[in-house]
């Protein structure tokens with residue numbers, strides 16, 4: 473399942489820098505307006521815009537893979553100073569689905585392998 477940022481977030485922005493798939497956005501930034509088009513990757517998605525926050529950083533579920541195949545612990549969780557990132561139990565996804573999402577996102581973020 474995707475991760476979500478809790479109300480404990482103090483808007484430090486460290487997680488945004490660490491996320492390999494640009495899934496994390498600052499409060500109030502509407503990712504749709506900058507032409508992110510990842511919605512088609514989740515065919516069985518029950519995701520709504522509930523993830524958006526105008527108060528603290530937020531994670532776009534369709535772009536979050538739980539860092540599968542990259543890190544055992546999600547990178548955003550590792551760097552958050554407040555333990556403000558948790559699994560979103562409303563958005564359960566199978567391992568297979570997370571890996572297929574990763575495969576799709578890797579085609580959109582090839583530069584990730586250059587660093």
Ligand code: SF4
Nearest residue numbers: 491536538539546548
């Ligand atoms: S778990 Fe990984 S992919 Fe998901 S938001 Fe955190 S850093 Fe990004």
Ligand code: SF4
Nearest residue numbers: 481482484485487552
């Ligand atoms: S690292 Fe933690 S406190 Fe900082 S912006 Fe991300 S969720 Fe908020």
